[in-house]
Amino acid sequence: xxxxxxxxxxxxxxxxxxxxxxxxxxxxxxxxxxxxxxxxxxxxxxxxxxxxxxxxxxxxxxxxxxxxxxxxxxxxxxxxxxxxxxxxxxxxxxxxxxxxxxxxxxxxxxxxxx
Amino acid sequence: xxxxxxxxxxxxxxxxxxxxxxxxxxxxxxxxxxxxxxxxxxxxxxxxxxxxxxxxxxxxxxxxxxxxxxxxxxxxxxxxxxxxxxxxxxxxxxxxxxxxxxxxxxxxxxx
Numbered sequence: 001x002x003x004x005x006x007x008x009x010x011x012x013x014x015x016x017x018x019x020x021x022x023x024x025x026x027x028x029x030x031x032x033x034x035x036x037x038x039x040x041x042x043x044x045x046x047x048x049x050x051x052x053x054x055x056x057x058x059x060x061x062x063x064x065x066x067x068x069x070x071x072x073x074x075x076x077x078x079x080x081x082x083x084x085x086x087x088x089x090x091x092x093x094x095x096x097x098x099x100x101x102x103x104x105x106x107x108x109x110x111x112x113x114x
Numbered sequence: 115x116x117x118x119x120x121x122x123x124x125x126x127x128x129x130x131x132x133x134x135x136x137x138x139x140x141x142x143x144x145x146x147x148x149x150x151x152x153x154x155x156x157x158x159x160x161x162x163x164x165x166x167x168x169x170x171x172x173x174x175x176x177x178x179x180x181x182x183x184x185x186x187x188x189x190x191x192x193x194x195x196x197x198x199x200x201x202x203x204x205x206x207x208x209x210x211x212x213x214x215x216x217x218x219x220x221x222x223x224x225x
Contacts, residue, residue, distance in 0.1 A: 004156075031211065040122070042202060042217040043157070050211060058212065090156055103213070105156030 002027045004106035006091050012112045013081055021076045021109050023091030031094050032074040033058070033103075034066065036087040043090065049074055081113040118216035120203050125222040132190040134219045136203030139184065143205035146179060148188045151200040151218070160188075160201075190221075198223045 004025045013019055025032065033048035035058075045058030049068040063085055065077040074093075078085060091106040120136040138146070144165050149157040163170045163177045163186075170177045176189040190197055200218040 033213075035215075040217050042118075043204075043215040045213060048211055056211075059214070092156075103157075103159060105158070107156055108154075 002104065004091055004093055004104050006089075006106040006109050008109060009107065010110050012114065014114050015082055016080050019078050019081060019111075021078075021089060021091075021111070023074045023076065023106060024072050025074075025091075025093040025104065026072065027093060027095070027104065028071065029093040029095045029104075030071070032068070033092045034064070034074070034076050035090045035092065036060065036085075037090060037108075038087050046076070046089075081111075083113050085111065086113045087111060118203055118205055118214050120201075120216040120219050122217060123220050123222070125224065126193050127224050128193060128195055130193055132188075132193045132197070132221055132223075134188045134190075134201050134203075134221065136186040136188075136216055137184055138186065138203070138205045138214075140205055140214070141181075141184065143207065145206040146177075146186050147202075147204040147206060147213070148175075148177065148186075149202040149204060149215075151202065153199075157202060193221075193223050195223045195225055197221060 007022045030051045034046040035043040037043050044060045046064050047066040049055045089109045092103045094103040117139045126132045147162045148160045150160050151157045161172050174191045178187045200220050202218045203216040204213050206213045
């Protein structure tokens with residue numbers, strides 16, 4: 001089954017404790033992206049990657065890092081989480097061969113930073 | 115910077131038509147999208163329209179684009195309770211790499 005998986009689905013942590021949210025897709029997609037969803041603000045793009053070792057900032061990259069060492073994985077790293085990073089995070093992937101191809105979204109990771 | 119705005123709530127009766135509106139600021143956007151998010155789930159692409167089109171129809175969905183006013187709308191005919199969800203308008207660049215989303219419109223369908 002074609003899917004994007006994220007782990008963990010729920011996470012409560014404390015300020016300053018480094019964490020990684022993993023994202024994996026099994027569709028051999030070149031493009032992957034991370035978004036955060038906050039009430040009243042919709043989805044905002046954090047980082048995206050057009051292919052292995054190619055990443056670029058979205059609209060709200062501050063406080064986040066990403067890496068793309070393999071095509072299927074695109075982890076989101078919070079080196080020193082702060083309470084304003086409490087949010088619902090979505091990973092997505094698509095093949096840019098057709099720019100209107102469906103962007104497949106993961107189920108989301110709800111992060112709370114105390 | 116680019117911005118996408120939409121009203122936050124819409125309530126309709128089952129069987130009526132729903133119209134969700136959206137305005138955007140980036141006149142260079144190539145693609146405009148409508149996504150649906152059901153409770154506890156990620157987003158699903160419902161439909162999209164190229165910026166050089168005025169209208170697109172797909173079964174119960176009709177998308178209208180007024181490029182001059184930078185206004186996009188999604189009409190859902192014969193709205194059903196299963197259509198209750200959050201609907202996001204989004205604009206995308208030519209490469210499809212950067213997507214700007216609106217805040218989402220929560221559609222309530224009353225039986």
